[in-house]
Amino acid sequence: MKFWRPGITAKLFLAILTTCIMLLFATHWAVRISFEHDFMNYIKRGNELRLQMLTDTLADQYTQHGDWQFLRHNDRVIFQILRSFDRENEHDENRPGPRPGGPERDMGPGPDDEAGPPDRPDMPPHGWRTRFWVVDQNNKVLVGPRSPVPADGARRAITVNNAPVGWVIASPVEKLTRNTDINFDRQQRRTSWVIVGLATLLAALATFPLARGLLAPVKRLVDGTHKLASGDFSTRVKPGSQDELGRLARDFNQLASTLEKNQQMRRDFMADISHELRTPLAVLRGELEAIQDGVRQFTPESVTSLQAEVGTLTKLVDDLHQLSMSDEGAxxxxxxxxxxxxxxxxxxxxxxxxxxxxxxxxxxxxxxxxxxxxxxxxxxxxxxxxxxxxxxxxxxxxxxxxxxxxxxxxxxxxxxxxxxxxxxxxxxxxxxxxxxxxxxxxxxxxxxxxxxxxxxxxxxxxxxxxxxxxxxxxxxxxxxxxxxxxxxxxxx
Missing domain, CATH: 3.30.565.10 (Histidine kinase-like ATPase, C-terminal domain)
Structure with missing residues (x-):
């Protein structure tokens, strides 16, 4: 079974694309964490503000009535107070983005809770994202769900004449509970992933031609090296730039030129050696054939001529030996x-x-x-x-x-x-x-x-x-x- 072995272009493309994807995911999670943290802080600050407003309003109502009888087991009063807050902030209705409120809330007695009156109006639509309780100075619950009052909840004292007459207690905000907030968070999450996907696609489209462009000089060098290894010393590559790859291409051309010159010198050297050896050998052969055929007598003069040609050959061989040893430094x-x-x-x-x-x-x-x-x-x-x-x-x-x-x-x-x-x-x-x-x-x-x-x-x-x-x-x-x-x- 043959496995796919990517080339250098594919490797560089995958390396750059992988780096981009990792950066995109890291950025995505960083933005998500930052958004969730800031959004929760925004909700907490809104709740604290509303708790303070509710505390001040209940203090005024307590001063008017003199006790808590007007509020005891009467959720309608609380609802009217909360709705008055909304009417005071109606100018926020048209603001873009998440608005503090909605048709649903996760606080107090809901429509199906047993504690509230059956004919009470709809729950307040805005702002409240936590359950809250109103207790008197004896910590008896005046308004709130039937669940136990949380010990770690946020407490706001209801003060009249510098003396606490009760408290407003809200459950701690640990996660999103209102459908509006949850939907908004999901929408932001989907939008973030869509952006990551589009950015990844854009990175892939930009990385491929970038990888090919960066490796174009390398491919030219690879092709030139293959031709050089096959014996084509006339091959040259275009430098194309002044960076390290450009200098490498120029060095490659210099190497190819040197090899081409050395090849030509080797051919010339072999041709010259064969020519230099052929001449005295031809003379020796002619002299010996002439003596053998009787054309020339075997005399001391003919021996001297043969010795002269042998001396010429000896001198040539000695010179070649001296030259080869001097070339090698031997x-x-x-x-x-x-x-x-x-x-x-x-x-x-x-x-x-x-x-x-x-x-x-x-x-x-x-x-x-x-x-x-x-x-x-x-x-x-x-x-x-x-x-x-x-x-x-x-x-x-x-x-x-x-x-x-x-x-x-x-x-x-x-x-x-x-x-x-x-x-x-x-x-x-x-x-x-x-x-x-x-x-x-x-x-x-x-x-x-x-x-x-x-x-x-x-x-x-x-x-x-x-x-x-x-x-x-x-x-x-x-x-x-x-x-x-x-x-x-x-x-x-």
């Missing part, structure tokens, strides 16, 4: 205080014969010493790669100049060669893997295209920077910046 760096001037002079001395064989001039412009905190073997590899790059890509009769200087506690090492130069676009790609500036990928004129990429990793491992620019001699100028030893913390 190259062993044993750093110490290194005089860069000494390393540069050693590297230049090793390349002078090769530069001279191609009619190239190699010149140095270096100070007496410049110390950095680094790995001398990796720095020597860096300088050898840069000199090898200049040797391969400088026309015969040109020059390469190596300058070393310090500026702002930074060692600046610049390798500048002569023509041919490169374009601005090519300058931006010199440190890409397998990138060479010649038009064809003939290995006779260029190396594996990994030398400068390895140089970049070595420089970054030493906390420095490397960049390329146009040389004043018409070629390329590669600048290496390394922090001097006193600025580099030895925590490696």
């Amino acid at each position: 190259l062993a760096y044993q750093k110490t205080s290194v005089d860069v001037v000494t390393l540069v002079e050693i590297a230049a001395g090793a390349f002078r014969e090769r530069f001279a064989s191609r009619n190239l001039t190699l010149s140095l412009d270096v100070p007496e010493s410049a110390t950095v905190f680094g790995d001398p073997d990796r720095l020597m590899q860096l300088f050898n790669n840069l000199l090898e790059n200049s040797l391969r890509y400088t026309d015969s009769g040109g020059q390469t100049r190596v300058q070393l200087m310090t500026r702002d506690k930074t060692l600046i090492l610049r390798f500048s060669d002569s023509t041919p130069g490169v374009t601005d676009e090519q300058l931006q790609r010199l440190f890409e893997r397998f990138y060479r500036t010649e038009g064809s990928r003939n290995r006779a004129s260029g190396g594996s295209g990994l030398g400068l990429a390895i140089c970049l990793n070595i420089v970054e491992a030493h906390g420095g920077a490397i960049h390329a620019a146009h040389s004043p001699f018409g070629g390329v100028s590669i600048t290496v910046e390394l922090p001097l030893e006193r600025e580099k913390t030895r925590d490696v």
Whole structure:
């Protein structure tokens, strides 16, 4: 049996709607409690006022008659007094809302009570919501129902010449008893529930589009993530806002762009590797087939040619291994205080014969010493790669100049060669893997295209920077910046 599993939109809708319903019910009960409390207080105050009026009137009647004989077992007098109160307040008849009174009351002897006279007039319609008794100074009941006088009832003394001659006692008001009040309370209760129902419906109608609107950016991100996971790195999402979801969408686009770029670089990398391996392997195969078919004799010269191609393959594999290790940070760096001037002079001395064989001039412009905190073997590899790059890509009769200087506690090492130069676009790609500036990928004129990429990793491992620019001699100028030893913390 499958159960319904709501999505995030349904969950948010239900969460907001549930919160609204809880607030509505809490507000409803708070209003109901407040209304009932205030309504009961209103009734109590009305009863107290009428008791006071009745007490004062009975005191006047007692003064006129001199005793209670006029009232004893004579409910008609009480009824006439109460009706006189109503005639004095006839202007309240047309007021809206609940009026203090009605055709029914729950006080005194009712129409069916045995205590009252059978021909008495209708009970007073207004105001009275409790039973009341009139007793004399001896606490004998003069007027009132046959039920016992409540001990906790409200007492009002009937005073004549500052002496109590009787009391008016009313039963305590604990709940609504008159039909008019009960009907009014029920009407208010029904109205309150109708308002709660309509407010709930309105909340549902407003919450659904609100939930959809709030989650629209999330849905776009979900759809984009599904496409990204399926390999579509060209997908992008519209930020749409400047809040956290907008920033998340922009970060998602940046991630997709980076993955797309990395995918393209991986494809190019695999294509470049296959191309670089295919050339020497094709040469080796051709040489071996020629020897096998007898077209070419197996001589020391042919062996030397085969060894040259094997050396090319070995150099390519070594460069790939060095590059992969430097990318992963797996190259062993044993750093110490290194005089860069000494390393540069050693590297230049090793390349002078090769530069001279191609009619190239190699010149140095270096100070007496410049110390950095680094790995001398990796720095020597860096300088050898840069000199090898200049040797391969400088026309015969040109020059390469190596300058070393310090500026702002930074060692600046610049390798500048002569023509041919490169374009601005090519300058931006010199440190890409397998990138060479010649038009064809003939290995006779260029190396594996990994030398400068390895140089970049070595420089970054030493906390420095490397960049390329146009040389004043018409070629390329590669600048290496390394922090001097006193600025580099030895925590490696």
